[in-house]
Amino acid sequence: MSAPLLPCPFCGTKPYISQPMAGAKWWEVSCSDEDCGAMGQSCPNVDDAIAVWNRRTPPPADQVVSS
Numbered sequence: 096m097s098a099p100l101l102p103c104p105f106c107g108t109k110p111y112i113s114q115p116m117a118g119a120k121w122w123e124v125s126c127s128d129e130d131c132g133a134m135g136q137s138c139p140n141v142d143d144a145i146a147v148w149n150r151r152t153p154p155p156a157d158q159v160v161s162s
């Protein structure tokens with residue numbers, strides 16, 4: 096793997112990368128905390144899946160702002 100996989104932006108748990116289906120042609124990063132369940136976007140290769148996951152870190156603080 097070429098890029099470091101950042102911790103989950105929601106719970107800080109170390110995520111893992113996997114193919115959601117055996118023989119699938121895409122990859123996705125998932126939080127290893129089942130209670131969190133954060134998932135990255137499915138991508139056709141490992142590098143893209145990692146990049147997409149890393150882009151969702153840090154957590155979207157603007158969503159916490161009360162309107």
Ligand SMILES: [Zn+2]
Pocket residue numbers: 103104105106107108126127128131132133
């Ligand atoms: Zn998480």
